[in-house]
Amino acid sequence: xxxxxxxxxxxxxxxxxxxxxxxxxxxxxxxxxxxxxxxxxxxxxxxxxxxxxxxxxxxxxxxxxxxxxxxxxxxx
Amino acid sequence: xxxxxxxxxxxxxxxxxxxxxxxxxxxxxxxxxxxxxxxxxxxxxxxxxxxxxxxxxxxxxxxxxxxxxxxxxxxxxxxxxxxxxxxxxxxxxxxxxxxxxxxxxxxxxxxxxxxxxxxxxxxxxxxxxxxxxxxxxxxxxxxxxxxxxxxxxxxxxxxxxxxxxxxxxxxxxxxxxxxxxxxxxxxxxxxxxxxxxxxxxxxxxxxxxxxxxxxxxxxxxxxxxxxxxxxxxxxxxxxxxxxxxxxxxxxxxxxxxxxxxxxxxxxxxxxxxxxxxxxxxxxxxxxxxxxxxxxxxxxxxxxxxxxxxxxxxxxxxxxxxxxxxxxxxxxxxxxxxxxxxxxxxxxxxxxxxxxxxxxxxxxxxxxxxxxxxxxxxxxxxxxxxxxxxxxxxxxxxxxxxxxxxxxxxxxxxxxxxxxxxxxxxxxxxxxxxxxxxxxxxxxxxxxxxxxxxxxxxxxxxxxxxxxxxxxxxxxxxxxxxxxxxxxxxxxxxx
Numbered sequence: 001x002x003x004x005x006x007x008x009x010x011x012x013x014x015x016x017x018x019x020x021x022x023x024x025x026x027x028x029x030x031x032x033x034x035x036x037x038x039x040x041x042x043x044x045x046x047x048x049x050x051x052x053x054x055x056x057x058x059x060x061x062x063x064x065x066x067x068x069x070x071x072x073x074x075x076x
Numbered sequence: 077x078x079x080x081x082x083x084x085x086x087x088x089x090x091x092x093x094x095x096x097x098x099x100x101x102x103x104x105x106x107x108x109x110x111x112x113x114x115x116x117x118x119x120x121x122x123x124x125x126x127x128x129x130x131x132x133x134x135x136x137x138x139x140x141x142x143x144x145x146x147x148x149x150x151x152x153x154x155x156x157x158x159x160x161x162x163x164x165x166x167x168x169x170x171x172x173x174x175x176x177x178x179x180x181x182x183x184x185x186x187x188x189x190x191x192x193x194x195x196x197x198x199x200x201x202x203x204x205x206x207x208x209x210x211x212x213x214x215x216x217x218x219x220x221x222x223x224x225x226x227x228x229x230x231x232x233x234x235x236x237x238x239x240x241x242x243x244x245x246x247x248x249x250x251x252x253x254x255x256x257x258x259x260x261x262x263x264x265x266x267x268x269x270x271x272x273x274x275x276x277x278x279x280x281x282x283x284x285x286x287x288x289x290x291x292x293x294x295x296x297x298x299x300x301x302x303x304x305x306x307x308x309x310x311x312x313x314x315x316x317x318x319x320x321x322x323x324x325x326x327x328x329x330x331x332x333x334x335x336x337x338x339x340x341x342x343x344x345x346x347x348x349x350x351x352x353x354x355x356x357x358x359x360x361x362x363x364x365x366x367x368x369x370x371x372x373x374x375x376x377x378x379x380x381x382x383x384x385x386x387x388x389x390x391x392x393x394x395x396x397x398x399x400x401x402x403x404x405x406x407x408x409x410x411x412x413x414x415x416x417x418x419x420x421x422x423x424x425x426x427x428x429x430x431x432x433x434x435x436x437x438x439x440x441x442x443x444x445x446x447x448x449x450x451x452x453x454x455x456x457x458x459x460x461x462x463x464x465x466x467x468x469x470x471x472x473x474x475x476x477x478x479x480x481x482x483x484x485x486x487x488x489x490x491x492x493x494x495x496x497x498x499x500x501x502x503x504x505x506x507x508x509x510x511x512x513x514x515x516x517x518x519x520x521x522x523x524x525x526x527x528x529x530x531x532x533x534x535x536x537x538x539x540x541x542x543x544x545x546x547x548x549x550x551x552x553x554x555x556x557x558x559x560x561x562x563x564x565x566x567x568x569x570x
Contacts, residue, residue: 010165017161020350024154025316029309032147034293034300040285042293042300048153049357055157055350059164063343 013065016058023051081226083396084403087265088242091407094261095246095254106439109251110180110419111334116256121341123259124252124332124412126352130266131409132217133468134356135402136379142363144378146292146299148307149360154316157350159323164346166324168339169486175334181416182330182478183424189485192494193428198501199478200424203327205505206474207417208453210326211410213468215239215457217379218406224383225399227392233458239406240454247414248443252335255411262404267355269401273386274358277365280389285361292367305527314533315469322476328409328416362386418445470512473535477504477542492550500546507538 031047038046107114116124134152141149170185179185182203187196218239219232230238246254282288293300302309324330336342359382366385373381386398422442427433433441481497484490490497510516511534518537519530 014165017164020161021158021320024158025313028302028313028316032302032309034289034298037286037289040289042147042289044147044301045150045357045360048150049354052153052157052350052354055161056347059161059350060347062164063347066343 011065011069013062016062019058020051020055023054024048027051079392080396080399081229083393084222084226084230084399087400087403088238091258091261091404092242092246094257095242095411096249098246098253098257099250106180106419106423106435106442107178108253109439109442110415110423111331112252112256114175114334115337116335116341117337118341118344120256120259121332121336122345122348123263124256124335125329125345126259126263126349130263130270130355130405132214132221132402132406134359135266135270135405136217136220136382137213137468138356138359139363139366139382140379142360143366143373143381144375145307146296147302148312149363151312151315151319153353153356155319155323156353158316158320160346160349162320163324164343166486167333167342170330170333171336171339171342179334180331181420181423182325182327183420185330186478186481186485186497187424190481190490190494190497192498195481195494195498196424197428198498200420202474202478202501202505203420204417206471207327207413207420208449208456209471210468211413211417211449211453212456213471214406214410214413215454218403218410219457220379221383221399221402221406224380224387225395225402227387227395236454236457239403239410240450243407243410243414244447244450247411247418248446252332252412252415255408255415256335258404258411259408262401262408265397265401265404269398270355270358270362273382273398274361277369277385277389278361281365281369288361288364292364295368305531308528308531310528310531311533314531314536318476318533318535318539319469319472321479322472325475325478325482326471327420327475328412331416331419332412414446414450417449418442421445421449469533469535473508473512473538474505476535476539477501477508480539480543480546492546493553495553496546496550499549500542503545504538504542507541508535511538 027047028044031044033044034042036043041049112120138149138152141152173179173189174185177184177188179188181200183196183199186199187193215236219236222230222235222239223232226235246258250257278285278288282291289300302312324333333342362382362385366381370381370384370388373384383395383398383402387395390398419442422438422445426441427438430437478501480500481492484492484497517530517534518525518532521537522529
């Protein structure tokens with residue numbers, strides 16, 4: 001319980017979490033076309049799918065880094 | 077006809093029985109009923125939060141927009157990913173504050189943070205105002221799904237009333253536990269069904285995704301990218317921002333934060349949920365496949381595309397299974413919304429008025445409100461003509477107005493006064509109301525503005541009005557001048 005309520009400070013690598021918003025908002029005008037088709041998908045859709053997958057990877061990386069910092073008292 | 081009906085009926089019964097059984101072993105006081113005794117682990121919280129991903133909104137609305145509008149539908153994939161990356165930081169902070177204070181509703185959070193019961197009532201009213209259209213949307217979807225997949229042998233109105241009755245029964249009995257149990261069944265069904273048809277239809281009719289998209293681009297040039305004006309990149313980006321900020325402002329998802337056993341649950345979910353929502357992609361595929369196979373569905377009828385193409389392609393048994401999955405996508409979010417709306421009215425509107433009410437009475441009032449809210453929503457579902465995505469975007473504009481006040485409250489104490497928070501929310505909602513009722517867009521408000529400004533989602537205007545009013549009032553009413561008031565709702569819940 002003590003570890004569950006522990007406050008976590010913000011760290012530099014937390015800024016990685018801004019990347020999905022950049023790709024999925026600011027990137028849209030640049031990715032807005034049907035050609036070329038990638039994996040059968042129109043380019044805009046492929047761009048979005050790639051960023052959604054990247055979001056998971058980015059958040060997973062942040063989570064792992066956070067866990068490493070808090071490792072000693074963490075139970076599964 | 078009878079096979080699909082039998083399958084639909086069987087799943088309906090299983091969902092209701094599961095919902096009722098979820099109560100077992102738990103004394104249903106208000107805390108158990110609304111937030112599951114704060115004992116849910118990763119799996120249940122995951123299922124509750126994933127509830128947003130596969131509601132009738134995605135099942136019918138997602139395929140409907142892919143079919144009717146094309147590329148603008150892709151926004152549905154974007155906002156979730158951004159909201160989840162935000163949730164990694166936001167939700168643990170909310171949970172950490174709510175847990176020791178035994179908060180039950182979203183409004184409780186604002187009351188405790190700003191020490192203002194008045195703000196609580198405002199937030200509660202906003203919550204209910206947004207939840208009712210959301211419930212209407214689920215019931216409307218349920219009516220469509222059941223009548224289509226039973227080949228018309230059950231009328232939409234009958235389906236809406238049967239669904240409403242089922243929701244009332246298991247929500248009154250099991251509260252949020254019923255939602256979590258049926259959510260497990262729903263997610264298995266919907267994964268199987270959506271992936272199966274999203275893979276099968278494009279391959280069967282076009283020989284693969286590439287050929288399908290090329291055929292669509294040839295038949296409707298420009299359909300797979302955003303247009304220069306109207307639903308342009310500016311519309312897309314502003315809509316994604318608004319809906320991402322509003323995502324966790326929905327009272328039922330905000331309150332589902334309280335169900336978690338510990339805060340790490342949210343971090344794990346922030347990693348997994350973006351991948352999980354990719355299943356929406358298969359919903360798009362079904363809608364796109366329908367485009368050239370069952371053409372001609374116009375306006376709100378585009379919501380029927382997934383079911384129409386399924387009926388065109390598969391036998392009755394398969395259609396029954398697809399309908400059953402759709403039925404569950406209406407029942408699960410529907411039950412969460414009902415729990416949330418009833419709890420909010422009882423806890424944050426009734427309790428402050430009836431100061432002598434005990435927890436027992438409030439719990440009784442909450443359950444008594446379930447049928448009332450459900451019947452109102454059912455009546456609205458039967459008498460409105462809006463398409464599903466339109467209804468949801470309206471609700472998003474309403475809940476997003478809570479975001480500035482929430483963000484400003486996250487430090488050890490709020491950065492603005494409660495009066496400023498209230499003023500901002502009220503001004504934002506008033507703008508949403510005027511804009512929605514009069515059907516305004518930025519193009520009508522600022523006819524001489526450049527095109528990219530005209531295409532902004534009009535909800536952005538409401539958010540700007542909200543922020544301006546909030547800032548001005550905050551300057552006039554310094555937070556140090558807050559009046560300390562008793563907080564009856566939170567105090568008696570602890």
